Amino acid sequence: MVSTFFERWHPKTNTFHISFGEMTITLDDVSSSLGIPVSGAAVALLEDDNNTNFELLVNYLGVTDEEATQQLHQYNDEYTGTRVQIVYLRLLRDLDNVAGYSWGSRCLAWLYRQLGQASRFKVKQIAGWNTFLFFLNL
Structure with a gap:
């Protein structure tokens, strides 16, 4: 179907x-x-930035520095469009605002x-x- x-x-x-x-x-x-x-507010993504993405992975997902480095390397080399982009984590930092997005x-x-x-x-x-x-x- x-x-x-x-x-x-x-x-x-x-x-x-x-x-x-x-x-x-x-x-x-x-x-x-x-x-x-x-x-509501548009879900507008900011440009990918490895430093910010590293911070998001470590601070919000609780991965180690080594795991974050490995994930970012894999993410940058093999991004195929089948994974959620890391930049969406920026929108989830303040959970009080999540419901206000469209x-x-x-x-x-x-x-x-x-x-x-x-x-x-x-x-x-x-x-x-x-x-x-x-x-x-x-």
Whole structure:
């Protein structure tokens, strides 16, 4: 079923082309399916910075200096888009502000991007939480 979504996705219009017309995933779909906020502050990521990322890994995830160095080396060399970017930790430093972000907007933008990439001719995989597509009433 999910592969059918990929085949029918048109990245220029961000819509599924189905025999009876076009359909898309909206912020309302995200909000009602996932129950996460679609209004609030934008989830804007800052540029990756190894010093800041090192600090985030050590202070917020509790890894040792050696583990952080190893993880950053692997992260920089092998980042494939299938892992969560470390820069998201910056948004989680102050947990009191987390609910004020528009996480639904970010999720939808990410899904659109991944569907656009997966709809290309030779692509055989997609990153992200594809199970969400099953929750939609398209």
